[in-house]
Amino acid sequence: MIRFLLIWACVMSLSANANQFDQQVSVGDPAIKGEASYDADSQQYRIKGAGTNMWFKQDQMHYLYKQLPGDFILRAHVEFVGNGVEPHRKIGWTVRKSLDTSSAQVTAVVHGDGLTSLQFRKQDGLDTEQIESSDKMPDVIQLERRGNQYIMSTAQFGQPFTQVQAADLDMGENPYVGLFVCSHNPEVVEQAVFSNVRIITPAATDFKPYQDYIGSNLELMDVESGHRKIIHRAPNSLQAPNWTHDGKTLIYNAEGKLYNYDLASGNISELNTGFANENNNDHVLSWDGKQIAISHHNPDDERRSTAYILPLTGSDNPVQVNKTGAGHTFLHGWSPDDKNLIFTGNRDNKWNIVKINIASGQETMLTDNEYLDDGSEYAPDGKYIYFNSTRTGTMQIWRMKADGSEQTQLTFDEYNDWFPHISPDGKQMVMLSYLPDVAAEDHPFYKHVYLRIMPTDLSQKPKVIAYVYGGQGTINVPSWSPDGKTISFISNTLIEQN
Numbered sequence: 347m348i349r350f351l352l353i354w355a356c357v358m359s360l361s362a363n364a365n366q367f368d369q370q371v372s373v374g375d376p377a378i379k380g381e382a383s384y385d386a387d388s389q390q391y392r393i394k395g396a397g398t399n400m401w402f403k404q405d406q407m408h409y410l411y412k413q414l415p416g417d418f419i420l421r422a423h424v425e426f427v428g429n430g431v432e433p434h435r436k437i438g439w440t441v442r443k444s445l446d447t448s449s450a451q452v453t454a455v456v457h458g459d460g461l462t463s464l465q466f467r468k469q470d471g472l473d474t475e476q477i478e479s480s481d482k483m484p485d486v487i488q489l490e491r492r493g494n495q496y497i498m499s500t501a502q503f504g505q506p507f508t509q510v511q512a513a514d515l516d517m518g519e520n521p522y523v524g525l526f527v528c529s530h531n532p533e534v535v536e537q538a539v540f541s542n543v544r545i546i547t548p549a550a551t552d553f554k555p556y557q558d559y560i561g562s563n564l565e566l567m568d569v570e571s572g573h574r575k576i577i578h579r580a581p582n583s584l585q586a587p588n589w590t591h592d593g594k595t596l597i598y599n600a601e602g603k604l605y606n607y608d609l610a611s612g613n614i615s616e617l618n619t620g621f622a623n624e625n626n627n628d629h630v631l632s633w634d635g636k637q638i639a640i641s642h643h644n645p646d647d648e649r650r651s652t653a654y655i656l657p658l659t660g661s662d663n664p665v666q667v668n669k670t671g672a673g674h675t676f677l678h679g680w681s682p683d684d685k686n687l688i689f690t691g692n693r694d695n696k697w698n699i700v701k702i703n704i705a706s707g708q709e710t711m712l713t714d715n716e717y718l719d720d721g722s723e724y725a726p727d728g729k730y731i732y733f734n735s736t737r738t739g740t741m742q743i744w745r746m747k748a749d750g751s752e753q754t755q756l757t758f759d760e761y762n763d764w765f766p767h768i769s770p771d772g773k774q775m776v777m778l779s780y781l782p783d784v785a786a787e788d789h790p791f792y793k794h795v796y797l798r799i800m801p802t803d804l805s806q807k808p809k810v811i812a813y814v815y816g817g818q819g820t821i822n823v824p825s826w827s828p829d830g831k832t833i834s835f836i837s838n839t840l841i842e843q844n
Contacts, residue, residue: 436530
């Protein structure tokens with residue numbers, strides 16, 4: 347069994363059981379046996395392994411694994427420890443039909459000299475074949491199974507994935523999946539560290555959006571390093587974590603209600619929203635930290651999404667902000683003076699950015715066009731509003747002055763970018779980026795997405811800070827910690843109900 351290093355952080359007090367493996371073994375009976383350990387605090391794995399090679403008709407390696415049926419996505423940040431001895435030492439993911447040295451297998455591998463390839467043995471005892479990637483020395487490796495098709499995606503952290511794939515590879519109904527180290531030298535032990543390890547069971551291909559849901563990981567990510575921690579796991583759909591201004595609590599949405607996650611204890615409590623129990627994932631906090639605005643589907647107004655305000659401590663009677671019959675209101679921002687809300691509103695059968703004065707209920711159109719404008723958020727100084735829009739064909743990030751003037755496009759690439767969130771110091775922006783296979787006006791659940799960051803002075807282009815299986819609900823609301831060092835977000839995987 348895996349040897350556990352029991353070091354617990356305060357936010358892990360109810361621990362999300364982030365260890366994802368059952369067993370370890372030295373495959374192929376190498377002369378020097380390997381070992382694997384797991385650090386529960388950092389959620390990192392360290393594997394030591396020897397072995398002559400993983401090639402031709404047999405493999406030798408140290409293997410940390412579990413068995414997993416069906417389709418899956420395997421992802422990790424990987425790093426060799428030390429300079430190493432052999433240029434062809436190997437680390438990565440491998441999927442095997444059995445634990446035998448000559449088993450059929452599919453392996454996403456990075457060599458010590460940077461060679462990156464998808465290797466596979468189609469049947470037990472055959473020679474290994476290889477498809478090389480153009481990527482060199484990546485430190486993020488993903489291997490995805492779709493039936494008998496395997497897709498390897500790799501990247502140097504910060505860059506988008508490069509992909510290669512192979513089809514017609516039958517690894518059986520319940521293959522072994524896991525991480526490995528092979529030294530490529532029977533007399534040498536090599537080491538590697540694996541972080542941000544995720545074994546993901548995706549949604550069924552025929553799932554019905556907004557009816558069928560899979561489980562959720564509530565995660566924290568250090569913005570500078572990209573290191574992530576799972577702090578809570580649930581079998582249902584958690585969405586849109588939002589940090590309170592004192593840094594002590596995350597507020598997230600689940601099944602129409604809001605919940606507080608206490609970061610010190612791990613305790614979860616319902617935030618009382620009274621009659622407003624059909625809330626979507628659009629909730630924002632006032633800048634003084636005392637109130638929360640929510641979007642509730644009002645049954646007395648044809649279930650229109652309607653804005654309400656209540657104390658952050660909860661209330662039986664939230665105060666309605668929109669006038670009845672105004673049209674759908676999907677909240678996104680609160681002005682820094684706490685006098686106005688901004689939202690995506692359906693007005694005159696168009697979706698635009700609207701400002702509403704909380705005291706009077708008076709609405710002002712900030713954008714007015716035939717395209718979809720969404721995801722609006724004020725900069726901390728109140729001078730600008732950031733938003734996303736399809737007006738140039740794909741969903742891109744835009745910025746305008748607080749009065750709606752000088753609307754300017756900020757991103758210009760093939761991705762569909764949503765929900766710009768501005769850091770507390772106003773210098774950086776995090777966004778959710780869908781790949782080009784998603785329609786510009788859509789932001790669905792259960793897709794491969796990137797979290798990307800760019801400076802608000804536009805001095806650099808966006809770079810990837812997280813590779814995520816998620817989408818809708820991942821980062822819909824402001825998600826920065828008050829000190830600007832950490833992002834909270836949701837990733838998704840099938841999690842069995844205990």
